[in-house]
Amino acid sequence: MSDIPVFKPLITQDEISAAVESLEMGWLGMGSYVAEFEAKIAEVIQAPDRHVSAVSTGTAALHVALLVAGVEPGDEVIVSAFNCSADYQAISWVGADIVFCDCDDDTLEMDMDKAETLVSNKTKAIIIMDYDCIISDYDRVDAFAKKHDLRVIHDACHSFGSSFKGKPVGSYSDICVFSFDPVKTITCLDGGAVVVRTEEEQKYVRELRLLGMQQPSEVMYQNKRAWTFDVERVGFRYHMLNLHAAIGVRQIEKLEQIRSTRVAASRRYSEHLAPISEVRTPNSEFNEVNPFLYYIRVPAEDRDDLRTYLKEKGIDTGIHWQPGHWFSLWKDCRKGDLSVTDAVGNEILSLPLHSMMDLALVDQVSDAISQFFSNKVTSHDG
Numbered sequence: 001m002s003d004i005p006v007f008k009p010l011i012t013q014d015e016i017s018a019a020v021e022s023l024e025m026g027w028l029g030m031g032s033y034v035a036e037f038e039a040k041i042a043e044v045i046q047a048p049d050r051h052v053s054a055v056s057t058g059t060a061a062l063h064v065a066l067l068v069a070g071v072e073p074g075d076e077v078i079v080s081a082f083n084c085s086a087d088y089q090a091i092s093w094v095g096a097d098i099v100f101c102d103c104d105d106d107t108l109e110m111d112m113d114k115a116e117t118l119v120s121n122k123t124k125a126i127i128i129m130d131y132d133c134i135i136s137d138y139d140r141v142d143a144f145a146k147k148h149d150l151r152v153i154h155d156a157c158h159s160f161g162s163s164f165k166g167k168p169v170g171s172y173s174d175i176c177v178f179s180f181d182p183v184k185t186i187t188c189l190d191g192g193a194v195v196v197r198t199e200e201e202q203k204y205v206r207e208l209r210l211l212g213m214q215q216p217s218e219v220m221y222q223n224k225r226a227w228t229f230d231v232e233r234v235g236f237r238y239h240m241l242n243l244h245a246a247i248g249v250r251q252i253e254k255l256e257q258i259r260s261t262r263v264a265a266s267r268r269y270s271e272h273l274a275p276i277s278e279v280r281t282p283n284s285e286f287n288e289v290n291p292f293l294y295y296i297r298v299p300a301e302d303r304d305d306l307r308t309y310l311k312e313k314g315i316d317t318g319i320h321w322q323p324g325h326w327f328s329l330w331k332d333c334r335k336g337d338l339s340v341t342d343a344v345g346n347e348i349l350s351l352p353l354h355s356m357m358d359l360a361l362v363d364q365v366s367d368a369i370s371q372f373f374s375n376k377v378t379s380h381d382g
């Protein structure tokens with residue numbers, strides 16, 4: 001029996017045909033499909049006043065976002081200790097210092113009260129991240145940033161296609177970052193995007209993504225290039241390729257189907273699992289969201305046994321994430337009280353969640369979890 005994987009990309013003949021077309025076009029680098037992909041993203045986030053640039057990965061997008069925010073060596077960036085390593089690496093790439101903040105026990109978002117105690121005269125920016133189906137309260141974040149004169153990088157790698165209070169993610173934050181990596185809800189194999197507010201920042205993003213070249217993207221979007229241009233600053237090789245963008249375009253066209261089937265699977269999980277006293281399910285009705293994960297929290301002492309039990313039944317599980325300060329590289333970073341993050345790091349578990357998921361699989365996984373905990377009760381009693 002093959003395992004039920006945690007992630008399963010939705011790749012159909014549409015994506016395969018688009019990939020072939022882009023290869024047959026013969027312009028392999030950044031070109032017309034990238035323009036089309038950016039236009040599709042802009043359509044989803046419904047923000048005509050924002051500027052979208054596609055880049056090679058979500059991590060590249062975070063790096064570019066930190067540079068746009070003006071974060072420099074010696075500056076501090078406050079970030080939740082419950083986040084993806086990519087965020088910490090990006091901060092390290094710009095030479096800034098990570099300051100770890102705890103997450104909130106209920107939402108798993110950065111605890112803004114605790115963040116308040118971590119601000120110093122070196123703090124330049126904060127990174128907030130939407131964990132799965134819980135979208136950060138941006139009203140609160142914005143007030144915090146204004147009070148302390150900070151830039152906000154909104155890591156929305158989990159929340160493309162979600163909304164907050166009716167506003168699409170990507171339409172309201174200072175600098176917003178998306179990922180379209182192999183496991184994200186919308187994939188282009190590897191890809192990311194940076195959304196900024198001004199044309200000037202957009203120009204900077206586009207120089208940073210292509211070796212600092214001041215070559216207008218509009219020329220490349222016609223599958224052509226300008227051979228003469230200036231370079232004024234350090235840049236990277238972070239542009240998106242036509243092949244990737246062609247796949248991304250087809251994926252975004254399926255967004256509604258992807259979102260509705262992931263919501264249905266998530267609701268079904270919660271329906272089954274919320275009644276189990278040992279299991280803590282996400283505090284969400286899954287309205288307005290495009291869920292990336294389905295996570296639960298279980299008692300720390302049961303988690304590994306549960307993972308083994310599920311594995312024996314052919315069910316794969318994941319851990320998102322190990323907290324940042326647990327890694328050797330970042331263990332000595334400045335931090336506040338991280339007691340919630342430490343607990344969550346030992347309790348969190350990701351269950352299989354796929355686009356177009358057969359609900360019978362959700363039932364199968366839920367039944368196995370329910371069985372695990374009822375076996376435990378019986379064996380304790382006996």
Ligand SMILES: *Cc1c(COP(=O)(O)O)cnc(C)c1O
Binds near residue numbers: 057083180
């Ligand atoms: C996936 C992810 C990233 C990194 O994106 P890549 O495209 O894999 O580089 C960053 N932050 C979060 C929260 C993510 O889930």
